[in-house]
Structure formats: structure tokens, C-alpha cells
Amino acid sequence: MSRVASVALAAVVLSAPAWAHHGFGRFDPTKDVEIEGTLTGIDFVNPHAYLYFDQVGPDGAIIKMRCEMRAATVLRRSGWSAEMFVPGKHVKVSGNPHRDDPGSCYVETLTIGDAPTLERYQQLVTGSATTNRPLRLPSGEPNLGGDWAQEQYLIARPPEGRGGLVPKSMVAAVEAGTLPVADAPNAGWGARPVTFTPAGQAAADALRNVPPQDNPRSRCEITSILFDWVFDGPINRITQGSGEITMEYGRDLTRTIHMNLAGHPAGIAPSRAGHSIGRWDGETLVVDTVGFSPGTLAGTVAHSDRLHVVERFTLDPATLALRRDYVADDPVSFTDQYAGFDTVMPADAPFAADRCEDLTYRNYSQEAQQPPP
Numbered sequence: 279m280s281r282v283a284s285v286a287l288a289a290v291v292l293s294a295p296a297w298a299h300h301g302f303g304r305f306d307p308t309k310d311v312e313i314e315g316t317l318t319g320i321d322f323v324n325p326h327a328y329l330y331f332d333q334v335g336p337d338g339a340i341i342k343m344r345c346e347m348r349a350a351t352v353l354r355r356s357g358w359s360a361e362m363f364v365p366g367k368h369v370k371v372s373g374n375p376h377r378d379d380p381g382s383c384y385v386e387t388l389t390i391g392d393a394p395t396l397e398r399y400q401q402l403v404t405g406s407a408t409t410n411r412p413l414r415l416p417s418g419e420p421n422l423g424g425d426w427a428q429e430q431y432l433i434a435r436p437p438e439g440r441g442g443l444v445p446k447s448m449v450a451a452v453e454a455g456t457l458p459v460a461d462a463p464n465a466g467w468g469a470r471p472v473t474f475t476p477a478g479q480a481a482a483d484a485l486r487n488v489p490p491q492d493n494p495r496s497r498c499e500i501t502s503i504l505f506d507w508v509f510d511g512p513i514n515r516i517t518q519g520s521g522e523i524t525m526e527y528g529r530d531l532t533r534t535i536h537m538n539l540a541g542h543p544a545g546i547a548p549s550r551a552g553h554s555i556g557r558w559d560g561e562t563l564v565v566d567t568v569g570f571s572p573g574t575l576a577g578t579v580a581h582s583d584r585l586h587v588v589e590r591f592t593l594d595p596a597t598l599a600l601r602r603d604y605v606a607d608d609p610v611s612f613t614d615q616y617a618g619f620d621t622v623m624p625a626d627a628p629f630a631a632d633r634c635e636d637l638t639y640r641n642y643s644q645e646a647q648q649p650p651p
Contacts, residue, residue, distance in 0.1 A: 357402030381643035481580035
């Protein structure tokens with residue numbers, strides 16, 4: 279058995295299936311490019327949005343470009359919209375080139391027409407969440423209904439040293455040099471520390487060898503009910519009914535929590551969401567879930583169909599922060615418990631089913647040379 283010794287190490291382990299898919303690895307941060315041309319379109323999608331434009335090469339030939347931006351959901355939360363990208367407008371892009379595809383780049387700054395230059399993480403609105411919400415339902419239960427999202431994590435660059443992802447509310451302090459990046463709270467996107475059984479270790483080793491393009495996330499499949507509640511800033515929706523509570527994830531997953539069942543029924547069809555029953559423990563919603571398909575909790579932490587997850591949702595009436603504490607047991611994969619917590623707030627944009635289409639591993643230069651169907 280081996281121990282993932284710390285959250286920091288676990289976050290590094292995440293690189294195999296998730297960060298390689300979602301990160302910077304296919305672009306060269308040691309090189310800068312400045313490109314301009316005529317805007318032809320926008321794919322306003324998750325996990326990355328893509329800007330399309332025609333560049334005129336030195337020989338006068340048209341070079342079709344596709345450049346990667348942030349996910350549609352976090353762009354929308356930042357005040358961006360697809361309507362900003364008007365075909366025919368002149369566009370200037372600065373960023374980093376793709377290592378293998380000359381028709382792709384990573385956007386750091388963007389200028390459309392005569393509009394001011396935008397930075398990758400620029401906030402075009404301050405974001406207003408609904409805070410005048412009743413704290414309780416007429417039945418007396420805490421009101422968990424509404425749209426929820428983790429505070430956005432943005433790149434902050436201090437006066438000295440390396441920058442990093444920090445909560446939106448702390449960017450100014452980091453960039454002023456009054457708050458070290460290391461003192462900002464972690465986003466909690468990495469895998470939690472856990473002790474593997476031999477079978478769990480073998481599964482983790484196998485996951486490390488999966489090519490990123492074969493990762494289920496590159497097919498727009500979620501990882502787990504734990505990971506996808508906050509990873510990369512999705513907006514989720516909770517709806518409270520008389521006998522059930524529905525949780526819609528911003529990554530195309532819906533969970534139904536049955537509030538009138540004392541136990542799980544027999545013959546549950548395995549799924550990514552599992553089967554959930556709920557009860558109130560004072561002010562806390564306790565959700566018990568079984569019936570999972572084998573999969574991955576986060577990073578290279580695999581689980582079997584014997585996974586059992588208990589979540590506790592507690593609303594802070596003063597701050598409206600909704601904290602979730604969770605514990606997962608899987609006797610096939612772990613010898614101890616996989617445990618952690620996360621926090622969401624009333625969302626700064628409405629819930630929406632933002633389309634997912636992962637274009638990360640498609641070579642745009644080769645696609646652009648193909649004749650139209």
C-alpha cells in the first residue's frame with residue numbers, strides 16, 4: 279500500500295487525466311506570439327472556448343487560426359458573451375504558440391476592432407449574486423435552493439515571485455504585494471489524500487498511463503459527483519421539492535436526492551450519479567449515495583462499484599456560504615476514507631447548460647486544409 283502524502287502531492291498526481299487535458303501543456307510558455315486577422319467565429323463552449331480568425335501570411339495566403347480561451351461558463355461569469363465576437367471584425371491576439379499545431383494558440387490578450395484590449399482573466403462585470411433570499415422554506419427547513427458556484431479563481435501576479443490561481447476577491451491584495459500567493463486558500467480541485475489497497479494502487483498506476491486524449495473528460499464526461507461540484511468554476515442549481523431535492527451540475531449531471539426513503543432500494547442501476555437518499559440533521563442536509571459505476575473520484579484515484587459517499591451540506595446564514603463536507607469509503611480501492619470539503623456561494627451568473635465540446639486534441643491546421651463536406 280502507498281500513501282498520497284499530502285494535498286499538494288495529490289494535486290500533482292491530478293496531472294495525468296485532468297490537468298493534462300485542461301492545462302497549458304500543449305502550448306509553449308517560453309515563446310510569445312502576436313497575431314492579427316479577421317474574426318470568423320467563436321466556439322463558446324466548455325472546457326475551453328475557441329476564437330477563430332483568418333490571418334494573412336507573408337505570401338498573402340490565408341492562414342486559418344483557432345486560439346484557446348477560458349471555459350464558456352467562467353467567461354460568462356466574468357461578463358463575456360458570444361455576441362462580443364462579431365465576424366468580420368479585425369482581431370489582435372497575443373499569447374503562446376501551440377507546440378505542434380501552427381494553426382492554434384493560447385490567448386493571453388485580445389483586441390476586437392476598436393474595443394479596449396482584454397486580458398484572459400479580465401472581469402467585465404463585478405458580478406451580482408442574489409443575496410435577498412429567504413433563509414428558510416415555509417416548511418422550516420434551510421433554503422438551499424438556487425444557483426451556486428465556487429468563487430472564481432483567477433491568475434494573480436504579485437510584484438515579485440511567481441503568480442498563481444487565487445480567489446477573485448484576493449487578486450488585488452496579491453498583486454499589491456500585501457497577500458502572498460501561498461496564503462490564499464487552495465481551490466480544492468486536487469485529489470484528496472488516501473491509502474490505496476493493492477487493487478486501488480494498480481488502478482491508479484493504470485490511470486497514469488492513460489493518454490490525455492483518451493480521458494473521459496475529453497469526451498465531455500464528468501469525473502465524479504465530488505470533483506465536478508467545484509472544478510473550474512461551474513454553476514450548479516439546487517431545487518428543493520416536497521419529497522426530493524434535485525442537484526443539477528453545470529457539467530451535465532443531474533442528481534435526485536430522495537428525502538422520503540429510509541434506505542436504498544435493491545437492484546440499483548449503476549451510474550455516475552449513483553442513488554441518493556437524504557435527511558435533515560438539524561440545519562444540515564445529509565446525503566447518502568451508493569450505486570456508482572466504477573470510475574474516478576479525482577485525478578488518479580479510481581473507485582469501484584462499492585463506493586459509498588456521505589455528504590453534509592450546511593448553509594451559513596450570515597455569509598450564505600454553502601459548505602459541503604464529504605467522506606467516501608470503498609473497500610476495494612481504499613483502506614481508509616477519502617474525505618474533504620468545499621464551499622460554494624450564490625452564483626454571480628444564472629445556471630445554464632453551457633455546451634461542452636472538447637477540441638483540445640484536434641489539429642486545427644489539418645482540419646482547416648480539409649475541403650468542406
